[in-house]
Amino acid sequence: MFSKIPFDRINWVTSSFLIVTFFTALIGTPLYIAHFGIDLFQILLFVFFFIATGMSITLGYHRLFAHKAFKASRSVKLTTLLFGAAAFEDSALDWSSDHREHHKHVDDEHDDPYAISKGFFWAHMGWIFFKLYPRPLANVGDLKKDPLVMWQHRHHRPIGFAVGFLLPAMIGYFYGGWESALGGFLIAGLARLVCVQHCTFFINSLCHTIGKRPYDSSTSARDSWLMAIFTFGEGYHNYHHSFQHDYRNGVKPWQWDPTKWAIWTLSKLGLATELRRVPEEKIVLAELREMKHQAEAQIASGSTWKFTCPTREEAYATLLELSQQLSEGYSELEKAVGDRIKISGEALSRWRQMSADVGEQILLLRSLQAQPSMA
Numbered sequence: 310m311f312s313k314i315p316f317d318r319i320n321w322v323t324s325s326f327l328i329v330t331f332f333t334a335l336i337g338t339p340l341y342i343a344h345f346g347i348d349l350f351q352i353l354l355f356v357f358f359f360i361a362t363g364m365s366i367t368l369g370y371h372r373l374f375a376h377k378a379f380k381a382s383r384s385v386k387l388t389t390l391l392f393g394a395a396a397f398e399d400s401a402l403d404w405s406s407d408h409r410e411h412h413k414h415v416d417d418e419h420d421d422p423y424a425i426s427k428g429f430f431w432a433h434m435g436w437i438f439f440k441l442y443p444r445p446l447a448n449v450g451d452l453k454k455d456p457l458v459m460w461q462h463r464h465h466r467p468i469g470f471a472v473g474f475l476l477p478a479m480i481g482y483f484y485g486g487w488e489s490a491l492g493g494f495l496i497a498g499l500a501r502l503v504c505v506q507h508c509t510f511f512i513n514s515l516c517h518t519i520g521k522r523p524y525d526s527s528t529s530a531r532d533s534w535l536m537a538i539f540t541f542g543e544g545y546h547n548y549h550h551s552f553q554h555d556y557r558n559g560v561k562p563w564q565w566d567p568t569k570w571a572i573w574t575l576s577k578l579g580l581a582t583e584l585r586r587v588p589e590e591k592i593v594l595a596e597l598r599e600m601k602h603q604a605e606a607q608i609a610s611g612s613t614w615k616f617t618c619p620t621r622e623e624a625y626a627t628l629l630e631l632s633q634q635l636s637e638g639y640s641e642l643e644k645a646v647g648d649r650i651k652i653s654g655e656a657l658s659r660w661r662q663m664s665a666d667v668g669e670q671i672l673l674l675r676s677l678q679a680q681p682s683m684a
């Protein structure tokens with residue numbers, strides 16, 4: 310049963326830490342609550358550490374260090390490096406190196422460190438149990454020049470223990486003695502750690518499994534509002550893989566992306582600058598390109614389909630016509646973007662409507678195809 314596990318490559322320290330923290334949190338937290346109960350202080354301490362460490366990963370490790378989606382002041386860098394270490398997801402340098410490989414080789418079984426093509430559990434956390442390769446860190450030369458990043462890289466484990474376990478225990482002690490200290494360690498420390506880690510792991514597993522692909526269906530990355538709730542806005546992963554340097558993942562105004570809002574707020578406070586945004590016309594162009602591919606695939610699948618009733622024939626003909634208009638619209642927009650012509654919001658809305666019409670027609674045709682033949 311265990312013969313296929315490459316024992317020589319197991320990362321024993323990391324694996325033991327993951328397993329021990331998980332089971333201690335799972336058993337220790339309910340035991341503590343059953344014995345001592347839980348008060349508002351412990352809940353607020355958990356929420357604070359959950360947000361501080363979780364967003365240090367999404368805002369700091371991910372968007373700031375791995376993607377350089379904006380520039381941040383030393384205080385923001387230091388805060389995210391301190392609280393990011395308390396999420397125990399390696400140093401920002403190692404994390405960014407793995408993550409840049411993930412974007413460069415997404416879905417490649419060999420070079421994507423957490424390729425979903427190797428299975429859900431592998432992408433979620435299985436990859437962490439193994440030493441994948443000695444990290445050459447050649448892809449993080451820019452981060453190696455940052456003294457704060459290198460300081461955290463050398464000391465991230467003691468920093469993690471101090472900020473992630475000792476600090477909530479001490480705050481608990483000053484609030485209510487040893488009983489509260491134990492609660493702080495177990496709830497805001499251990500249970501929070503397990504929650505934050507699995508929220509991050511969801512990005513590599515569920516965000517490559519559930520949701521839609523409105524920008525690019527050639528990768529497994531997906532957009533899901535549900536996953537955005539659990540991941541501080543990282544759930545709009547199809548957009549992110551299409552435009553990885555944008556500081557926004559939920560690019561639409563109504564999409565849940567607290568990390569984006571936090572970065573924007575920091576910029577208003579003068580603590581973040583040079584927020585990178587993909588121009589709207591390039592986003593619409595990607596949406597149109599994806600819809601064009603979907604329409605072409607639908608037309609190809611419909612061409613071998615017997616037209617046994619006028620409704621189906623009519624729907625197919627309408628899709629052909631709308632798809633032709635979309636192709637022309639796409640070429641027009643592609644040229645305008647290439648020539649850097651300023652495009653009004655009204656014009657972009659027309660292109661978007663064109664794409665939405667094709668989308669509706671594809672859905673109609675799919676539902677007609679799913680119905681039994683009238684012949």
Ligand SMILES: [Zn+2]
Pocket residue numbers: 411512513517530546550
């Ligand atoms: Zn991804």
Ligand SMILES: [Zn+2]
Pocket residue numbers: 371375376408412549553
């Ligand atoms: Zn990314």
